[in-house]
Amino acid sequence: MNPEKIRSDFPVLQRQINGKGIVYFDNACMSLKPRQVIEKINEYYEKHPACAGRSVHRLSSEVEEEVQNAREAMKKFIDAKKREEIVFTRNTTEALNLLANSLDLNKGDCVLQTDKEHSSNLIPWLILQERKGIERRFVKSGEDGTFDMDAFQQALTKDVKIVSMVHTSNLDGTTIPAREIVKAAHDNGSLVILDAAQSMPHKPISAKKMDVDFLAFSGHKMLGPTGTGVLYGKKEHMEKLKPFIVGGETIKFSTYNSFELLEPPEKFEAGLQDYAGIMGLAEAARYLDSVGKENITMHEAELNRTITEGIKGIEGLSIIGPENPELRSGIVSFFVDGMDYHQIAMLLSSNANIMVRSGQHCVHSWFNAHGIKGSVRASLYLYNTKEECRTFIEELEKILRLK
Ligand SMILES: Cc1ncc(COP(=O)(O)O)c(C=O)c1O
Numbered sequence: 001m002n003p004e005k006i007r008s009d010f011p012v013l014q015r016q017i018n019g020k021g022i023v024y025f026d027n028a029c030m031s032l033k034p035r036q037v038i039e040k041i042n043e044y045y046e047k048h049p050a051c052a053g054r055s056v057h058r059l060s061s062e063v064e065e066e067v068q069n070a071r072e073a074m075k076k077f078i079d080a081k082k083r084e085e086i087v088f089t090r091n092t093t094e095a096l097n098l099l100a101n102s103l104d105l106n107k108g109d110c111v112l113q114t115d116k117e118h119s120s121n122l123i124p125w126l127i128l129q130e131r132k133g134i135e136r137r138f139v140k141s142g143e144d145g146t147f148d149m150d151a152f153q154q155a156l157t158k159d160v161k162i163v164s165m166v167h168t169s170n171l172d173g174t175t176i177p178a179r180e181i182v183k184a185a186h187d188n189g190s191l192v193i194l195d196a197a198q199s200m201p202h203k204p205i206s207a208k209k210m211d212v213d214f215l216a217f218s219g220h221k222m223l224g225p226t227g228t229g230v231l232y233g234k235k236e237h238m239e240k241l242k243p244f245i246v247g248g249e250t251i252k253f254s255t256y257n258s259f260e261l262l263e264p265p266e267k268f269e270a271g272l273q274d275y276a277g278i279m280g281l282a283e284a285a286r287y288l289d290s291v292g293k294e295n296i297t298m299h300e301a302e303l304n305r306t307i308t309e310g311i312k313g314i315e316g317l318s319i320i321g322p323e324n325p326e327l328r329s330g331i332v333s334f335f336v337d338g339m340d341y342h343q344i345a346m347l348l349s350s351n352a353n354i355m356v357r358s359g360q361h362c363v364h365s366w367f368n369a370h371g372i373k374g375s376v377r378a379s380l381y382l383y384n385t386k387e388e389c390r391t392f393i394e395e396l397e398k399i400l401r402l403k
Contacts, residue, residue: 001295007383009034009287023354023388028170028198028331028361028379031223033284040283041225044276051272053249063275070282071265077285078215079206080232087231087238087265088278092197093120095216095231096164098268099193100124101244107133109161112190114147114176115140115369116169119362121195121216125164135159145321147176156188163192168199170379171363172321173304173331175199182211191237197221201381202300202329204293207232219277224284228277231268238264245270296382300330303380303389307332310393314400320375330380333361339403341374344396348376352395 007013010032015022024032044066050059052067074086089095101124105111111125115138128134139155142148156163163185168175178194185192193214199205200215201222207215214237219228233241243250243261250270252260261267288296304325311317316337321328335341345358357377360367367374378392 001291001299001382003299003383003385006291007385009036010383011035011038013383017353020353023352023384023391025378025380025384025388025392026355026357027201027381027384028221028377029357030220030226031201031381032383033225033280034223034287036287037223037225037280037283041276041280044279052275066279067273067275070278073282073285074230077289078200078230078232079208081208082235084235084264085207085232085238087233087268088273088281089216089229089231090227090274091220091229092118092195092216092218093229095229096121096193096195097124098231098244099164099214099216099233099241100128102241103162103191104240104242105132105134105161108135108159110135110137110157110159111162111164112137112139112152112155112160113163114138114165114169116145116171116174116363116366117164117166118170118195118197119364120197121164121166121193122365141174144323144327145172145174146327147174149177149180152181153184156184156190158188160185160188160190163190165192165194166198167194167196168202168329169321169363170198170331170361170377171366172333173198173328173379174321175203175327175329178210178212182213186211198329198331201288202293203297213237219281219284222284223287224281225274225277228274228281230281233264235264238268241268243268243270247271249273291382297329299382300380300384301326303384303386304328304330304332306386306389307378307380307392310389311396314397316403317400320372331377332379333375333377335372335375336400336403339400341376344376344399347399348392348395351399352391354392354395 048059048062052063071083071086139152182192191213196215196217200217215232220226247270250267308325320333341358348354359374
């Protein structure tokens with residue numbers, strides 16, 4: 001992995017604000033985009049800005065071919081068995097809502113989750129509880145924030161139909177032991193959904209080896225265009241699911257009073273699609289494959305160690321999650337006694353062009369349960385450097401001296 005070469009692929013990293021470069025540490029929210037992805041998006045608009053599938057003319061068949069290639073690229077990227085298992089969505093949130101609204105859950109069926117779910121994997125099930133009377137149960141994390149396998153085993157009773165969990169947490173960067181969880185859940189007759197929004201961009205993932213039933217992830221967190229995502233589902237499940245958004249592009253045949261749905265994945269992709277986004281997303285997957293996700297994981301661990309070592313002694317500063325940075329992937333989330341998290345983030349931006357996220361990161365439920373108002377979150381990616389980490393530590397120290 002060559003960081004200088006990687007950095008040169010990202011046009012925004014050449015940008016200067018007030019004579020200084022930018023340090024982009026808000027990758028858990030949205031990653032930057034390499035030139036290759038931007039060019040692929042432009043290719044759609046400049047070469048064949050038509051719709052796929054519907055028309056028989058040349059431009060349309062070119063787009064159709066691009067979409068098929070993109071589906072194949074995503075299948076390879078996540079090591080799925082079949083192209084029908086890849087559904088393009090707008091984001092992780094849409095993929096999770098699709099599942100919550102399409103699975104056949106009834107009164108008394110239980111959905112088992114961690115205590116650190118993003119609102120996108122919490123609210124859709126909460127609404128099902130209100131509407132259908134499903135049950136929900138949460139596995140409390142261990143003292144250090146890591147997954148408690150014993151607590152999970154105890155919570156995994158026969159009424160648990162779905163285990164829907166965040167794979168890598170956007171709150172503290174911890175990752176759950178997915179393979180063991182899937183094995184135990186299947187032994188219990190439960191299906192497993194993984195919210196892979198924060199793991200897919202950073203870690204090698206094989207849907208086949210994990211044997212997971214469903215995966216949801218976003219393109220914009222993995223160098224892809226904004227408003228793109230994927231739902232992966234094993235073919236046998238996808239065939240049984242009833243789509244919840246239907247209309248054009250989803251049906252084979254209809255009369256005024258009847259209809260026949262297309263097979264997966266088309267039955268889930270209603271209406272005209274974001275073809276430029278789909279093509280750009282596949283290009284992002286190719287880019288990540290060329291760098292190698294193992295290399296990205298190692299690089300982020302090293303950066304996380306640099307930041308953690310640099311800030312852990314600061315008086316009044318608490319890091320959320322385990323002390324060991326290797327257990328927090330590329331995420332350093334912290335709060336400082338007596339100092340507002342938004343103020344810290346604003347000063348990092350205005351003093352030194354350092355972009356971090358501040359607040360509750362859509363995990364309000366965890367913050368409310370722990371009586372913590374919010375945190376500052378630095379989240380790292382392949383183009384970040386140790387030098388940027390050192391600048392971050394220095395600038396943070398300067399700000400905290402103002403306390
Ligand atoms: C763990 C996790 N799940 C789900 C989401 C929702 O992603 P999106 O807004 O792309 O749908 C996010 C976004 O930050 C996330 O971090």
